[in-house]
Amino acid sequence: MNTFTRLIGTAAVALVLGSGAAKAADLSFMSFTYAEEANKAIVQGVLDNFQKAEKLTVEPLGFAWGDMQKNIFLRARSKTLPDIAQLSERWLPTFASLDNLVDLNTVYGKDKLEVAFAPDALAMGNINGKQLALPLLSGSIGMVANKEVLAKAGINDAPKTVDDFKKALVAVRDKVPNSVPYSMATKNNGSILIDFMVWNWVHGGRIIDDAGKVVVDSRQSRDALGFMVGLMKDRLAAPEIDRPDSRRLLAQGASAFYLDAPQTRTFLRDFSGKGQAFDANVLPMPTPVLKAGDKSVSVQWGHLLVQFAANGKAKADDPADKFLTYIISDKVQTDLPLKMSALPVTKSARAAVADDAYLKNWSAATGDARRNEVGIWSNAADLTNIIGEEVQGALLGQKSADDAIKSMQARLTTSMEKAKKSE
Template sequence: MLKKRNILPLVLLSLILVLSACSSGSNGGGTSSSQGKTVTLTFWHHYSTASPEEKILTEELIPKFEAENPEIKVKAIAFPWDELHKKLQIGGSGGDMPDIARLDIIWVPEFQKRDLLEPLDQFTEFDQIASGLLEGPLSTGKVGDHYYGLPLNTNTKVLFWNKDMLNQSGIEQAPETTDQFLDALAKLKTKYAKSWGFGEPALQGWNVLPWIWSNGGDILSPDYTTAEGYFNGPESVDIITKLKAAYKGDQLAGFKPGDVPVTEGHAGGSYAMMAEGPWAVAQFQSQFPDFTAQMTSFPKGSAGSIQVLGGEDLGIFSKDKKEESWKFVQFMVSESAQVAMGKIGQIPVNLAAMDHAEIKAIDYYAPFLEQLKTSKARPTVEAWPQIDGVLSDTMSSIFMTDSDVKAELDAAVIKIDNLLKQ
């Protein structure tokens, strides 16, 4: 008969074995994924619904990421560009935020200032990942001493020109300089009275800054502390005065309500020239297959051919799923993901992807890659969206009234400097 004093050790031994079995498989990390649970990440983006980019994201890239990381699921939600910006602004106040978002590069300083973005250089793999990305686009995610975004894709604009319209106007090749461009506008108007030499869809920084930069001007000082002497400087006044004269001469259009849409108008002969990105080529191929686009570098001014750097960055908003979010960010900037997106018009930022045979075979990328060498990012200041609004309003007033260019720019400088001080 078993004595009572032997029962307790046996019970304790059984309990230890049970607990040991229950705890097997845990790595002690304390994260939900380490305990066999699935982590769901929310990814907000502004790829157009049903676009090739959104299709690749949802049908190819996310399934591949989830297969490689079975403990992580990704819920992608699409918004229009402006709606995404507003939703992130509102969510930042109310706490309803995604784990990761595709951000326009000009949004990064805004959300960093509100302490919503995680610094990405806190992750041990950051330096290795960053070293494999284009330097220019990488710089758009840096605010102060830290990086709060990694470039997802990049772009810039080049000059599109209608060879037949220019040749019929006595112009043998695309204008290489600003003076040649302005001269071409006058000749085109003489030949094509009902068309315009140049189409410009808006008057924001994206549209106006390349002219100012190429002419040696700027909107802000190098340290981003003032607009005085820059936006109203002689170089800026000079080029804006010349563009206003071209507008008054009915030589450029496209930004007023009711104007012919620029890309469609270029294909249809309404605008002999325009400055656009690689997405225009995709639009021509799908909507105007009989139109052959001609592209060259943006006209050079005294400072060279300087276009605006565009693109999107990936930012992490998550506070409790940072490691899982970082895994997804790394995946999206990897060579394979970048090649997949690159094949449908998103210029890669991954150096290995740019050298990939399938990407190098896309011939229309060549002029954009050349222009990227001298493209420049808009100022990385929190107040840029508001400054951009002042710029746009000022340009509209200059073009559509008889006001003095210098006086309008002087007034704008006061508004911009006040925004910088807030």
Template sequence: MTTAYSRRRMLQFLGAAGLGAAGLAACAPAPKETEPLAADDPKANEKTFSFASWTLNEEAGKPVVQGLLDTITTKDGLTVNPVSYPYNEYLNQLTLQVRGDKLVGAAQLDIAWLGALAALGKLRDLGDAAKDGGYTSTALESGQYEGKQLGLPWTTGAIGLVTNKELLSRAGITEFPETIEDFEAALVELKGLGGGVVPYAASTKVAQLKDILFWMKTFGCTLLDGDRVTIGDDASVEAVTWYKKLYDQKLIAPDVDRFDARALFGQGRAAIYDDAIVGKGAVIKDSPDKQLADKLDPVARPVLKSGDDPQAQLWGHVIVVVEGEAANTATSFARWLTSDQAATDEFFAKLALPPTTEKGLASDAVANDPFTKAFSERITKTASQNPFWRFPEYAQMETVIAEQVQAVLIGSSSPADAMTTAGEQVQALVK
């Protein structure tokens, strides 16, 4: 319970909202996701199943998803019986439902939870359903676990760097730096703006210090090699040493988490910060600068040396299907919801959640949204999963690492000692 609630709080920082579950019905198991059930299909009578979705419990998202459900259920003669849970209870409730064979159908899942639910051994391999769906390779990766395609990607993004173009311009930065060395130099220029501007509102509170993991990857630490934790190697020590230098030079600020970073950025007091693509809405909504939306620019994370792939953590939602009665119908529903052009266009237009197919990303709707287009091309394209997500104890692992990084920042431990300790403690949690 402690681990689950800790993770939920972290997900709230990334823009996740309350979850709900609904007894919902689905569409055809025919090859084309928009075709109705064939009359001779042995599963043609299985038209009622559950669909768990946190978006159905959100004020903004519920009417959008309900509208999609109404569209497909009306077309295929399905029955919808909505049931919802408060967000903080969702993952536990979903786990209980699946474990007890009480959830028949499909469920929306945060990609960070896939390993935990997969461990129950009741999710369908959707590899065949994913074929010819037009999904991007990055989106497909978000739904993979131990070599199986256990989720069809519904929306795929990443956690990456977002900048205020106006502040960068005022500091004389016309192109965002490609390398760590040039990035550090740019932060120094931004500090020179004065006025209390934080050059980079990086995470420095334990709750969000897991962001350091992808800086470690930038420096060459793999984090995990098979079941061997590699934190404690030279690359991880070098990354944390560099982070400490930024901290000491006041290029990043103390006691900052995702909420703080959004607030600083929205107020025009931070030039760069880390966020998921959905963070844009929260930043703009609370900002006194009504022109801020035009100043936002997502950028690729700087690399250690030119030519390296920029690092970013995948973020997104997938649809999973529980094996059992109506699984065939639920599978076709999952494919329709995640890959049908009209369905994904509506989802993006009303919630600004990026589609997961090549066709969806090439649509006029995305092309006419510079922020989403740039985020997808510069950040999501090279994003990857947090390798610790495959362990049930991943939230504890992230906390262990964060606490040791914070110890370095406040000067109570050296980078080498802290990373050695973090690696040993995380290794002890690997099962």
């Protein structure tokens, strides 16, 4: 019996392990991973095993990552919310005000959750003391390289500084035909945000400080955006690149570097057509630093599970909560995250998979994993669009980096002021 199952209480355990007759669609599960071709079978396997173990059926609702937030809000208006939904960790504040969102401390108990989960993972689902989500898998967003492409360009070691990084990109551009040396996100505002935020941190800047003040109008942020614009001008990055494009380019040997979460390995196996044989080319590396001695940065990352119920009330023996209990059991947590190339979220599961070489290498490359400084605010969607639009405008040469930063500062400040008034 796994740690979490022991801790939620014997009554709930008896029901979780019971063999009552199944009903059609006992609960619904809305998931972006289920909509991903590379991962659909993995999720379906979990759902099938849950049905066998608990005699309960799950209706899977697959939506693309970029459509999830919109569809959840539409379902909230039409009162057709799913029982359980998968979220990116940065989206949670956007949904925190929904009346039907369950505080899972009231279902399982705050103390029991803290005993069962790794603190960093549990913290992703906590807002103002309420446990509005349970973690599904965790990790960070950092730099990934293709060792085979680096070798073709004559690069023996992963670049450590920004200057070394640019030299490596030039080598790839000149020695690997038809390549995009750094497949930086240049479309999809949600993807652009991550690249800009990381390079802004590398250059010593911030977008929004911990108190909610917009501070992007700085020399450091200008330098960061100027660096990104320079990559585009020098053909070291390319327009119209989103994260899925980056994965395909790297998997097909047409790119050397990009930013992603550890689950990239799963996508690269699929997109390369080589399966696990492609793992030899995947190199998790510290994000290059501005100068030697600086600490490398990455973005905290993870997938969360939220529960929706009438008036936000639920019990551990409800079908949806049995599903949550199953998903974070050792049986699933020592299997699903690894198939997704990510870290488990419970203490017991992390101990059980501590020898996984890829995840150990990823952890070693993580450096200073910082919380997404945009995603934590209730108006995160608007902030993300503003940043994406301004960065893209500069990357495409529609405005200067200086003008983009000034406009970003003004627009973000207006958005934050509106959000505070509506609270």
